[in-house]
Amino acid sequence: xxxxxxxxxxxxxxxxxxxxxxxxxxxxxxxxxxxxxxxxxxxxxxxxxxxxxxxxxxxxxxxxxxxxxxxxxxxxxxxxxxxxxxxxxxxxxxxxxxxxxxxxxxxxxxxxxxxxxxxxxxxxxxxxxxxxxxxxxxxxxxxxxxxxxxxxxxxxxxxxxxxxxxxxxxxxxxxxxxxxxxxxxxxxxxxxxxxxxxxxxxxxxxxxxxxxxxxxxxxxxxxxxxxxxxxxxxxxxxxxxxxxxxxxxxxxxxxxxxxxxxxxxxxxxxxxxxxxxxxxxxxxxxxxxxxxxxxxxxxxxxxxxxxxxxxxxxxxxxxxxxxxxxxxxxxxxxxxxxxxxxxxxxxxxxxxxxxxxxxxxxxxxxxxxxxxxxxxxxxxxxxxxxxxxxxxxxxxxxxxxxxxxxxxxxxxxxxxxxxxxxxxxxxxxxxxxxxxxxxxxxxxxxxxxxxxxxxxxxxxxxxxxxxxxxxxxxxxxxxxxxxxxxxxxxxxxxxxxxxxxxxxxxxxxxxxxxxxxxxxxxxxxxxxxxxxxxxxxxxxxxxxxxxxxxxxxxxxxxxxxxxxxxxxxxxxxxxxx
Amino acid sequence: xxxxxxxxxxxxxxxxxxxxxxxxxxxxxxxxxxxxxxxxxxxxxxxxxxxxxxxxxxxxxxxxxxxxxxxxxxxxxxxxxxxxxxxxxxxxxxxxxxxxxxxx
Numbered sequence: 001x002x003x004x005x006x007x008x009x010x011x012x013x014x015x016x017x018x019x020x021x022x023x024x025x026x027x028x029x030x031x032x033x034x035x036x037x038x039x040x041x042x043x044x045x046x047x048x049x050x051x052x053x054x055x056x057x058x059x060x061x062x063x064x065x066x067x068x069x070x071x072x073x074x075x076x077x078x079x080x081x082x083x084x085x086x087x088x089x090x091x092x093x094x095x096x097x098x099x100x101x102x103x104x105x106x107x108x109x110x111x112x113x114x115x116x117x118x119x120x121x122x123x124x125x126x127x128x129x130x131x132x133x134x135x136x137x138x139x140x141x142x143x144x145x146x147x148x149x150x151x152x153x154x155x156x157x158x159x160x161x162x163x164x165x166x167x168x169x170x171x172x173x174x175x176x177x178x179x180x181x182x183x184x185x186x187x188x189x190x191x192x193x194x195x196x197x198x199x200x201x202x203x204x205x206x207x208x209x210x211x212x213x214x215x216x217x218x219x220x221x222x223x224x225x226x227x228x229x230x231x232x233x234x235x236x237x238x239x240x241x242x243x244x245x246x247x248x249x250x251x252x253x254x255x256x257x258x259x260x261x262x263x264x265x266x267x268x269x270x271x272x273x274x275x276x277x278x279x280x281x282x283x284x285x286x287x288x289x290x291x292x293x294x295x296x297x298x299x300x301x302x303x304x305x306x307x308x309x310x311x312x313x314x315x316x317x318x319x320x321x322x323x324x325x326x327x328x329x330x331x332x333x334x335x336x337x338x339x340x341x342x343x344x345x346x347x348x349x350x351x352x353x354x355x356x357x358x359x360x361x362x363x364x365x366x367x368x369x370x371x372x373x374x375x376x377x378x379x380x381x382x383x384x385x386x387x388x389x390x391x392x393x394x395x396x397x398x399x400x401x402x403x404x405x406x407x408x409x410x411x412x413x414x415x416x417x418x419x420x421x422x423x424x425x426x427x428x429x430x431x432x433x434x435x436x437x438x439x440x441x442x443x444x445x446x447x448x449x450x451x452x453x454x455x456x457x458x459x460x461x462x463x464x465x466x467x468x469x470x471x472x473x474x475x476x477x478x479x480x481x482x483x484x485x486x487x488x489x490x491x492x493x494x495x496x497x498x499x500x501x502x503x504x505x506x507x508x509x510x511x512x513x514x515x516x517x518x519x520x521x522x523x524x525x526x527x528x529x530x531x532x533x534x535x536x537x538x539x540x541x542x543x544x545x546x547x548x549x550x551x552x553x554x555x556x557x558x559x560x561x562x563x564x565x566x567x568x569x570x571x572x573x574x575x576x577x
Numbered sequence: 578x579x580x581x582x583x584x585x586x587x588x589x590x591x592x593x594x595x596x597x598x599x600x601x602x603x604x605x606x607x608x609x610x611x612x613x614x615x616x617x618x619x620x621x622x623x624x625x626x627x628x629x630x631x632x633x634x635x636x637x638x639x640x641x642x643x644x645x646x647x648x649x650x651x652x653x654x655x656x657x658x659x660x661x662x663x664x665x666x667x668x669x670x671x672x673x674x675x676x677x678x679x680x681x
Binding site: 069079091 | 653654656659660662666667670
């Protein structure tokens with residue numbers, strides 16, 4: 001059977017088997033497994049199990065806070081990687097400390113910090129809140145889940161340190177770190193499944209998104225291992241694309257689908273579109289996860305597995321390395337993932353527009369930005385990946401820029417926004433400052449999209465330069481276009497905006513733990529048609545008020561009127577007193 | 578001519594002699610003292626540098642000019658300024674976390 005079709009059948013088969021088991025149970029075997037897993041998560045850990053208090057919601061909060069800090073670290077290392085892309089020797093002075101961070105040596109740590117640290121930890125944090133909440137049952141082991149946040153952070157840190165050795169021992173250390181992350185993820189899956197097992201009603205769609213995401217991540221790895229090293233030139237990249245689609249994309253969709261109704265109190269416009277998004281996420285292949293530069297990451301993450309892929313090799317092309325039937329199936333599945341993103345974006349953007357919270361609420365504004373960019377980057381990723389499959393390779397240079405854009409301009413805003421929307425419910429505190437949060441959102445949006453646009457233009461300048469060299473029948477190794485060399489520094493400096501945006505959000509969230517208003521005490525400041533409250537800073541006209549979106553029902557109050565020491569109230573000029 | 582006891586909010590205003598100027602001079606949005614001092618300090622520093630360059634053209638600043646060459650070999654790329662910002666951000670996160678932990 002064709003490798004691509006075989007890989008997809010294994011992936012779908014594992015997911016269908018999982019769904020069947022989840023709905024029907026495994027009889028007495030399931031009871032025995034549940035008892036043993038519960039013991040492994042609790043008493044088997046010995047003193048470790050009593051390290052944490054196990055307060056309800058503490059595990060979810062812990063994962064999200066760790067994730068936010070790792071996301072900042074990931075953004076910072078990504079910035080350094082972008083900078084070293086145009087000035088590879090700018091950090092050469094660190095070699096005096098035996099730390100060689102030149103060229104692309106910051107790329108793999110940036111992937112570990114951003115994916116395994118930032119995105120993964122925030123998604124698990126959200127899952128630990130959403131799944132028990134919809135199951136109407138507490139998490140099976142809150143203490144174990146909190147402990148696993150520390151294990152994951154330790155694993156990510158170890159992996160990043162390991163990548164900096166630049167030798168086999170370092171790779172082994174990094175693989176050990178990644179194994180810790182995987183081990184903690186398995187414990188979380190067991191914890192979540194034990195929780196869902198106690199659920200009496202049917203499993204809700206956001207829960208399915210998370211459950212399929214977690215299981216699908218490992219199902220793709222099973223498909224890769226079963227197909228063996230001979231087919232790795234195809235299955236390795238398929239594994240990365242499937243993992244990107246089902247876990248980072250699917251779980252993000254589930255998070256947003258839960259977060260918007262929970263935050264606005266209004267249902268999403270179309271339930272059928274939600275279901276179609278779930279089915280589409282499982283049945284299609286996301287082209288976003290494909291970038292040959294990820295080979296370095298895969299080498300370390302898969303460690304001792306001989307996957308037989310060497311540097312420079314990309315997705316197997318039709319006719320030479322893979323059969324055209326399989327390639328056609330893969331192309332179709334990738335193309336079908338684009339309508340799924342449109343369904344998601346349409347549903348989400350309509351809900352946010354109806355809530356009137358756009359540019360008012362930090363979380364919803366960030367989600368709206370991510371949702372708007374999702375289909376755009378899905379189409380862009382489709383172009384670059386299909387270009388690679390067809391064997392033309394004309395857009396190979398632009399692949400990293402598209403991956404950067406789809407990650408920081410689409411997935412991360414979706415996940416960050418979703419997490420910010422559910423945080424008040426988890427911690428019991430509102431965000432410390434909505435104003436600062438909105439500012440951070442703008443920083444992140446301008447930073448990520450600006451960096452993407454300039455990076456893409458630089459890539460196209462390089463493509464034109466390469467074509468000109470071919471026409472002139474000359475070849476200069478490592479040469480880049482002068483236009484590109486001017487644009488790339490601008491791109492990396494713009495990305496610093498994303499670093500600052502994530503920093504502001506992280507600080508805001510940490511502050512909100514103590515200074516944020518208790519959750520639920522703040523009335524929603526937005527309505528279906530426009531803002532419900534409007535603070536008047538000074539004299540204005542009715543025309544200006546209407547331009548600002550105010551309606552006949554908007555409550556207008558002067559600035560600081562809610563403070564006790566009111567010194568901006570009406571001025572009385574009395575001649576009689 | 579205004580000849581009265583005027584009130585701004587709850588505060589009694591003095592008679593301003595008839596031109597109503599005090600109404601406008603009493604600001605309601607004073608900037609924070611710390612921000613005022615920092616802004617004043619920045620302007621004063623700029624003035625000092627300009628004045629120094631006029632009085633001693635071509636001469637380096639005392640002490641500072643001796644220290645800067647020590648780090649030139651290390652910080653010869655502008656990426657270090659960005660990394661400095663990242664380190665400040667990281668430490669501010671750590672400080673926030675520690676402060677909240679101690680506060681509770």
